[in-house]
Amino acid sequence: MKVRLKPQNRELTVADVKRVADLLERLQIVPGTVLVIRGQQLLTDDARLAPDDDIELRSVVSGGSW
Numbered sequence: 001m002k003v004r005l006k007p008q009n010r011e012l013t014v015a016d017v018k019r020v021a022d023l024l025e026r027l028q029i030v031p032g033t034v035l036v037i038r039g040q041q042l043l044t045d046d047a048r049l050a051p052d053d054d055i056e057l058r059s060v061v062s063g064g065s066w
Contacts, residue, residue: 001013001014001015001017001049001050001051001052001053001054001055002053002054002055003023003027003055003056003057004054004055004056004057005057006056006057006058006059007058007059008059012027014026014027015051017049018048018049019045019046019047019048019049020036020043020044020045020046020047020049021045021046022049023036023049023055024036024045027057029057031045032060033059033060034057034058034059034060035057035058035060036055036056036057037055037056037057037058038053038054038055038056039054043055
């Protein structure tokens with residue numbers, strides 16, 4: 001599957017992962033630090049992935065206090 005990392009503007013190809021949690025583990029990304037998006041859909045850690053998926057990982061940024 002194709003994985004795009006934002007805002008780093010990196011693109012990777014990842015094979016043999018079944019779920020979002022597996023993808024994050026493979027990429028050594030801590031769950032909760034990125035949004036995982038397929039098309040217009042936000043995915044949870046237990047969502048199933050397919051080899052032909054196009055996934056975007058967006059870093060979660062905290063704005064701090066008001």
